[in-house]
Amino acid sequence: MLFSEDVFRRKSELGGSIEVICGSMFSGKTEELIRRIKRAQIARLRVEIFKPKTDIRYDDTDVVSHDKNSIHSIPVDHSSVLLLMVTDDTDVVGIDEAQFFDDELPNVCNVLANRGIRVIVAGLDMDFKGLPFGPMPAIMAIAESITKVNAVCVKCGNPALYSYRLVPNGARVLLGEKESYEPRCRKCFNLGPSLDNK
Numbered sequence: 001m002l003f004s005e006d007v008f009r010r011k012s013e014l015g016g017s018i019e020v021i022c023g024s025m026f027s028g029k030t031e032e033l034i035r036r037i038k039r040a041q042i043a044r045l046r047v048e049i050f051k052p053k054t055d056i057r058y059d060d061t062d063v064v065s066h067d068k069n070s071i072h073s074i075p076v077d078h079s080s081v082l083l084l085m086v087t088d089d090t091d092v093v094g095i096d097e098a099q100f101f102d103d104e105l106p107n108v109c110n111v112l113a114n115r116g117i118r119v120i121v122a123g124l125d126m127d128f129k130g131l132p133f134g135p136m137p138a139i140m141a142i143a144e145s146i147t148k149v150n151a152v153c154v155k156c157g158n159p160a161l162y163s164y165r166l167v168p169n170g171a172r173v174l175l176g177e178k179e180s181y182e183p184r185c186r187k188c189f190n191l192g193p194s195l196d197n198k
Helices: 005-014 029-042 080-085 105-114 136-142 186-191
Strands: 017-023 047-052 074-076 092-095 118-124 145-149 162-165 181-184
Touching (some): 017 029, 029 047, 029 092, 029 145, 074 080, 080 105, 092 105, 118 136
Parallel strands (some): 047 092
């Protein structure tokens, strides 16, 4: 996609960037993404928000936080679609549930940032086993800023950075909410099921 000379000059002056908001489930990642996007809208910047088509927990199209705050988004099948959908005059791109995207997402974020766009990415940094999740580690490596938000451990009240799966399912991707996951701190996460039997 070609830039008009004026748009390219403006974007070059502003410079692009990649921001990551990460943490466990119930830590407020989507809430923070929505907050940043709404502030950009107040500043009259042109924004586009995307999410994976597979995430339909709260709404088919909108990005919705656990607190039921929402903002309109475009569900997509593959990250490469973003390069076709983001127009020359877009200032800010928001991407929610980035861990569910394909491995091309870091490259897509780089291309957008190099176009002078502010890219804000929100997602789980670890899966239910406590392992790096999807394209998130690669995006974090190339990001200008990373905000790691914590939930509250439901077992002891300490800061929680893990998403503990409550249901017996070994699939890496299992969409769910409080019936399937709870936030836990490192100690309570490692105690696992034994903590529930006490």
